[in-house]
Amino acid sequence: MRSAAKRAAGLPAEPSGEFTRRLDRAAVLLPLLVLGAVLAGACTADPRPSGPAAARRIVSLAPSLTELLFAIGAGDRVVGRTRWCDYPPAALAIPSVGEGIGFDPEAVAALAPNLVALYPAASNRAAAGRLAALGIPTVELRTDSLDQLPPAARTLGRLTGHAREADSVTRDFESLLDSARAAPRPAAPPSVLILAWDNPPIVIGGGSFQSELVALAGGANAFGDLPQPSAPVSVETIAARDPDIVLVSDSTVPDWTRRPEWRVVRAVRQRRFVFIHGSDFARPTFRALDAVRRLRAALEAVPR
Amino acid sequence: MSRGMSRWVILGVAALAALAVGVMVGPADVAGGAALRALLGRGDDVTIGIVRQLRAPRALLAFGVGGSLAVTGAVLQALVRNPLADPYLLGLSGGAGLGAVLAIALGLGGAWAVPAAAAIGALLAVALVYRLAVVAGAVLDTRVLLLGGVVVGAFCAALVGAVLALSPADQLRNALLWLLGGFDGASWQALGVFAAYAVLPLAILYRASRALDLLSLGEEPARFLGADVEPLKRTVYLAASVLTAAAVAVSGIIGFVGLVVPHAIRILWGHSHRSLLPAAFLLGGALLAGADAVARVAFAPLSLPVGVVTAVVGVPVFAVLLRKWAS
Numbered sequence: 001m002r003s004a005a006k007r008a009a010g011l012p013a014e015p016s017g018e019f020t021r022r023l024d025r026a027a028v029l030l031p032l033l034v035l036g037a038v039l040a041g042a043c044t045a046d047p048r049p050s051g052p053a054a055a056r057r058i059v060s061l062a063p064s065l066t067e068l069l070f071a072i073g074a075g076d077r078v079v080g081r082t083r084w085c086d087y088p089p090a091a092l093a094i095p096s097v098g099e100g101i102g103f104d105p106e107a108v109a110a111l112a113p114n115l116v117a118l119y120p121a122a123s124n125r126a127a128a129g130r131l132a133a134l135g136i137p138t139v140e141l142r143t144d145s146l147d148q149l150p151p152a153a154r155t156l157g158r159l160t161g162h163a164r165e166a167d168s169v170t171r172d173f174e175s176l177l178d179s180a181r182a183a184p185r186p187a188a189p190p191s192v193l194i195l196a197w198d199n200p201p202i203v204i205g206g207g208s209f210q211s212e213l214v215a216l217a218g219g220a221n222a223f224g225d226l227p228q229p230s231a232p233v234s235v236e237t238i239a240a241r242d243p244d245i246v247l248v249s250d251s252t253v254p255d256w257t258r259r260p261e262w263r264v265v266r267a268v269r270q271r272r273f274v275f276i277h278g279s280d281f282a283r284p285t286f287r288a289l290d291a292v293r294r295l296r297a298a299l300e301a302v303p304r
Numbered sequence: 305m306s307r308g309m310s311r312w313v314i315l316g317v318a319a320l321a322a323l324a325v326g327v328m329v330g331p332a333d334v335a336g337g338a339a340l341r342a343l344l345g346r347g348d349d350v351t352i353g354i355v356r357q358l359r360a361p362r363a364l365l366a367f368g369v370g371g372s373l374a375v376t377g378a379v380l381q382a383l384v385r386n387p388l389a390d391p392y393l394l395g396l397s398g399g400a401g402l403g404a405v406l407a408i409a410l411g412l413g414g415a416w417a418v419p420a421a422a423a424i425g426a427l428l429a430v431a432l433v434y435r436l437a438v439v440a441g442a443v444l445d446t447r448v449l450l451l452g453g454v455v456v457g458a459f460c461a462a463l464v465g466a467v468l469a470l471s472p473a474d475q476l477r478n479a480l481l482w483l484l485g486g487f488d489g490a491s492w493q494a495l496g497v498f499a500a501y502a503v504l505p506l507a508i509l510y511r512a513s514r515a516l517d518l519l520s521l522g523e524e525p526a527r528f529l530g531a532d533v534e535p536l537k538r539t540v541y542l543a544a545s546v547l548t549a550a551a552v553a554v555s556g557i558i559g560f561v562g563l564v565v566p567h568a569i570r571i572l573w574g575h576s577h578r579s580l581l582p583a584a585f586l587l588g589g590a591l592l593a594g595a596d597a598v599a600r601v602a603f604a605p606l607s608l609p610v611g612v613v614t615a616v617v618g619v620p621v622f623a624v625l626l627r628k629w630a631s
Binding site for chain 2: 197199200201202223226231232233234235236237239240242255256258259260261263264266
């Protein structure tokens with residue numbers, strides 16, 4: 001029973017268990033189908049819709065990809081999204097297929113897409129193979145950092161027949177990003193703790209785009225030296241690194257800041273919080289520079 | 305010095321050493337003498353805060369929780385006469401998980417909402433299992449206790465899975481990380497709360513040690529030998545539940561200690577509960593306080609879950625003990 005609780009904690013919900021089992025049974029009967037799925041799965045890296053016919057029915061299995069599709073003008077072709085895709089607001093009118101990591105291939109196939117854009121997570125591999133076996137092209141696009149957005153947008157543009165529009169908005173983003181990166185950095189940027197969770201404390205490391213957003217906004221991630229996107233540390237480590245500011249992705253002072261162990265951290269004790277709430281900080285998107293602008297203003301408002 | 309006496313000395317030294325290590329090492333660069341000076345109030349604010357407000361209560365809390373889990377495991381193994389019994393056996397971990405997840409899903413505020421809800425969930429699960437196991441008025445059937453604990457725990461775990469799948473808040477998954485156990489929430493305040501709930505059950509269990517010796521022979525023999533079996537079973541069950549719920553509230557669910565430490569003491573030391581319970585408390589406390597220090601330092605600045613360290617360090621030692629005992 002304890003191990004069950006741990007399993008529930010450690011793994012994302014698997015909504016497609018029953019369906020997966022049914023497919024497994026079918027696969028036993030049809031080994032050729034499995035072989036086909038494996039071969040097709042191996043060829044999904046760069047699917048080119050045959051001929052000039054661009055993808056007209058797209059299912060997007062990541063919030064950042066949904067945003068990119070709308071940004072390049074292909075939003076009207078998106079027929080399915082995940083439960084997390086909430087931007088732009090027009091996306092909310094599109095039917096949801098549930099989770100995008102560990103997605104349900106049946107729910108996706110039911111929308112009869114001719115392109116499925118998904119994040120290359122390990123738990124998506126089997127389901128992507130099943131889509132391929134059904135003849136549904138998939139494209140796997142990694143959007144972990146700001147630098148991965150332009151190639152992803154251009155790929156989507158090519159696949160949806162919006163290559164020119166994609167190129168134009170991508171170039172706008174790239175030039176904004178370049179000028180943000182070229183902007184003068186403060187001589188002594190404030191050290192910023194980006195906390196993902198309080199108990200156990202999980203901090204955002206240098207491997208996350210949020211670290212880059214903080215740097216572009218004139219701060220320095222207190223745990224920017226860690227290569228991981230996020231990492232568990234102890235309160236003691238945070239207290240010893242003594243960040244100047246605590247970044248809270250919330251709109252109010254969270255409850256954990258009142259716990260005595262956290263009051264050892266000077267920035268918590270002195271209530272040096274910066275609040276940044278919004279999906280433009282929660283995932284890498286073309287709106288990232290809006291998040292940077294808000295964050296810069298918020299960081300500058302904290303007395304040094 | 306007699307053999308029995310030297311064993312107590314070794315355990316006492318191990319306990320003090322584990323506490324000292326807990327205070328003197330950590331991921332922050334404050335070690336040895338500097339840490340001791342900070343403990344006495346000398347040094348800069350950050351250093352003093354780290355040693356006095358973080359390390360000291362954390363080491364003591366880990367010690368108290370480890371000791372309590374070991375004692376609970378020992379008495380539950382005697383109560384249900386099953387070597388696999390551990391403190392979370394009786395539906396406690398499932399109930400605690402459900403409480404913690406519901407607290408977050410319902411948006412309960414307050415710095416102590418999650419731990420308090422976990423403790424309440426644990427106690428409710430325990431009460432349900434107790435109700436299932438009480439037959440014919442006031443007789444506690446320990447076989448039903450065992451199976452009831454397993455099914456109530458599984459039921460709660462299933463509800464946790466449902467809440468996780470259906471609720472839109474991805475924070476819920478992080479909430480379950482808390483349940484995996486650790487001392488990141490340690491403070492003097494948490495230590496005080498834990499002590500307030502732990503002292504009485506520990507005293508009750510120690511007082512019951514003679515009767516537990518009889519009970520581990522079987523309920524019938526215990527009755528013939530003059531033990532008041534039914535009240536004893538109820539008291540032990542209740543005290544063990546409150547003790548474990550208090551541990552869950554301050555540290556989540558930490559496996560291994562409550563299962564293995566009692567067996568290690570029995571193998572090394574014999575079965576008399578009058579020495580088994582205090583020895584298990586000292587060894588469990590030393591193991592968990594030491595393991596927590598290792599968990600914080602081994603891959604600093606990253607920290608490991610303490611349950612990983614107790615198992616990685618403890619399993620090989622226990623395996624050697626088992627071989628020695630079997631031959």
